[in-house]
Amino acid sequence: MSNNCTNNDSISSQDTCKENGCSNSPESTKPAVAVIGAGPAGLACAQTLLDLGYKVDIYEMSGSVGGMARSCEILGQTVDLGPHRFHTDEPLVKDFWAGNLDSSETVHKERLSRILYKGKFFSYPLRGFEALFQLGLLESARCVLSYAKSTLFPRKEPTFEAWVSNAFGHRLYEIFFKTYSEKLWGIKCSELSDQFARERIRTLNLSKAVIRAFIPDRGKKERTLVSTFIYPAKGAGQMWNNTLARIMRSGGGVHWL
Numbered sequence: 001m002s003n004n005c006t007n008n009d010s011i012s013s014q015d016t017c018k019e020n021g022c023s024n025s026p027e028s029t030k031p032a033v034a035v036i037g038a039g040p041a042g043l044a045c046a047q048t049l050l051d052l053g054y055k056v057d058i059y060e061m062s063g064s065v066g067g068m069a070r071s072c073e074i075l076g077q078t079v080d081l082g083p084h085r086f087h088t089d090e091p092l093v094k095d096f097w098a099g100n101l102d103s104s105e106t107v108h109k110e111r112l113s114r115i116l117y118k119g120k121f122f123s124y125p126l127r128g129f130e131a132l133f134q135l136g137l138l139e140s141a142r143c144v145l146s147y148a149k150s151t152l153f154p155r156k157e158p159t160f161e162a163w164v165s166n167a168f169g170h171r172l173y174e175i176f177f178k179t180y181s182e183k184l185w186g187i188k189c190s191e192l193s194d195q196f197a198r199e200r201i202r203t204l205n206l207s208k209a210v211i212r213a214f215i216p217d218r219g220k221k222e223r224t225l226v227s228t229f230i231y232p233a234k235g236a237g238q239m240w241n242n243t244l245a246r247i248m249r250s251g252g253g254v255h256w257l
């Protein structure tokens, strides 16, 4: 979440702000900050600054809040631009989420995500045996060999590409992860941090998946293949509408460009 600009100079130096005549609120000696964009990054930044006592004004050009994570009204339905599942290991981010979205405003859903590849649906997170079966004998053999190679000779660089290649084999990485991720993040996977993958992708144990295909464990459901998630009941944008409301209650200004 990086394309929002704050007036960093004014944060770091009150003197500069005083010299340039920034519009501090009467009770605050802290400088005023302009936040460009009311997407998740801009709103989180604005709320944090307000909590620290800064005067904050947000400038947004789209006419709505939430950026790519906003919800739109279409034909009387609330529609999200994409399925914005919340997942983080960061306590600070969890607190931010919980502070702006009451648990009564959320629903708990089972995840059903699929990738359409060469006319076939593949479960996402990938199910090892299903993926190999659908890819066909030749491609599956290539994937298994590639996975074996990655297991024997794991890559060391801290990149998204290396992490996913190690976890799934380079061939499966190229088929299912490379283009999608590069489109989504707008950056090459070889330049993207492995932290993106660590937080977002469940690993797959191909050998275990193949064994389970022949000897099903009926008593247990494979934990790595099940995923439930919490979602705002009125769409991802609800989180950001709530955040905006809190910002305004705290005295933050919003300017629609």
Ligand SMILES: Cc1cc2nc3c(=O)[nH]c(=O)nc-3n(C[C@H](O)[C@H](O)[C@H](O)COP(=O)(O)OP(=O)(O)OC[C@H]3O[C@@H](n4cnc5c(N)ncnc54)[C@H](O)[C@@H]3O)c2cc1C
Binding pocket: 001, 002, 003, 004, 036, 037, 038, 039, 040, 041, 042, 059, 060, 061, 062, 064, 065, 066, 067, 068, 069, 081, 082, 083, 084, 085, 086, 087, 184, 257
């Ligand atoms: C289909 C899809 C699914 C996704 N799923 C997930 C998910 O499950 N989990 C997850 O964590 N992330 C997900 N993401 C990524 C997530 O949406 C982004 O990481 C997040 O929205 C980035 O927030 P941001 O504030 O940096 O940028 P944006 O969301 O792009 O917000 C930027 C805001 O700034 C405004 N703006 C830009 N330039 C200016 C300007 N010059 N003046 C005024 N305003 C300006 C824009 O109008 C916009 O409102 C998904 C994205 C997509 C597209």
